Amino acid sequence: MTETLLSFEDALAQFDPAMGLEVHVELNTNTKMFCGCPTEFGAEPNTQVCPTCLGLPGSMPVVNRTAVESAIRIGLALNCQIAEWCRFARKNYFYPDMPKNFQTSQYDEPIAFDGWTEVEVDGETFRIEIERAHMEEDTGKSTHVGTTGRIHGADYSLVDYNRAGIPLIEIVTKPITGTREQAPAVARAYVAALRDILLGLGVSDVRMEQGSLRCDVNLSLAPAGSGTLGTRTETKNVNSLRSVERAARYEISRQAALLAAGSTVTQETRHWHEDTGVTTSGREKSDAEDYRYFPEPDLVPVAPSREWVEELRAALPEPPREKRARLQAEWGYSDLEMRDVVAAGAIPQIEETIAAGTTAQAARKWWMSELARRANEQGVELAELPVTPAQVAAIQALVDAGEINDKLARQVFDGVLAGEGSPEEVVKARGLAVVSDEGALSEAVDRAIAANPDVAEKIRDGKVAAAGALIGAVMKDMRGQADAGRVRELILEKLA
């Protein structure tokens, strides 16, 4: 069924969007939330399970201290209050992704609450209020067997419980209003900011494509300027930054079309389809929301001491936004340059390259042009290229020492990326060093002058700009292995 859509512009002319974003983060602890099973991604099915995470009779859960610590650190990084005392609760439902028939979660006593963070879109800062961040456990992975591969129309399902019990933190925002046409971009920027914060904390792999960071987008529309909240839909499992933006945009257009036609929005779960860029109706929320939460009797309350909380607060890393502002000032990059560096995820590489002795401009030049182009061609992230910041710094040091020039440096990168060894080894093995033999260079200049008498004449007449043609000829003669500056000096000396 194709939904009627209102154009994004028309939708915004009539309605104000409000969003609530729920992000699930899988922690990167060694073991699960309540048992000692490992949490490796991609293990053979049902090989990382035990009686506790399989919900077998008599098994008892015990809370992972590191997971609680990560939860507190996430809460602190999001400027939250940390509960002095809180409990786990059972969320009861019948669905085979949890063999216990309940998920251990937190209900009305989250470990962290009342926080905020800020995101920037097109130079405008938006403050996002955080309602809560609570601890829970991930569910098993179901594969639906049947003609469609989806739940509907499946004949039966196969379940792998390796993921069941992996620590999850669910981070929920308060309604985000007043973002108008920037709503989809703000949603994306928020998830991106959260990813950066989590990465900085080192508490999660934050790989959206592997599901270690997942976003549910709640969205509603209200008549423009009314200041009210409309009926919301919850679009589940939006698993890329781009999709977060697209899903929000789609729901705005879809709900606006319904409301503009005098119809109503049904409060329901919706599914995001990455391939077609649309959401479709899932179940209606009303009755199914009855999870009969009650305090988990098998676990005692978590009451983090204020000393522990303050210790963790003191050890928090510098927040990503502040760090960026500091680095930009230190490195002297323009806003545009910094934005490109951030978008390419090149901050750690550039930071380390500079730490290894390279100037900020040179570090940016290699990572953002030469290496970004190669990463792009290979469809990988910069960090995945087989070249280290130390090697980039070594190559620039060779340039600075006059042993190679920029053009030869590119060939050194070829060699390093091809696994031919260190920059120095590549220079030696490929014979890339700049010819510093003045005699050979002088002879090449003489040859170039002889071959281009008209150009030489112009230079003799004072048209120094013409030297470029002779430099080019000499560089070609020397197969690029000459210092262009020295070549220029020689030409001008000889033709003075």
Place this chain on the structure above:
Amino acid sequence: MPDITRDEVRHLADLARIELDDAELDHLAPQLSVILESIASIADVAAADIPPTSHALPLTNVFRDDVVEPCLTAEQALAGAPAVEDQRFSVPRILGDEQ
């Protein structure tokens, strides 16, 4: 207070996937009311100096270190499963219950 209605029992039965016919609902609703009343009487005994609790022991912060412990083999894990395919638990098709 604790008078559980027939509709509430029906709703609970739905949530618990228990099929109850009208006669059973008529029979069970009053019984459940009695049970609830009995439990509610505890509230009469508990004075203000007795805080509500969800756990029998007055403990907090029982944690374990984040150290991997041996788990079951897939064979052991699946030994009790009624049906297995591709080293996974095979379950009847799921409709209308997705999370």
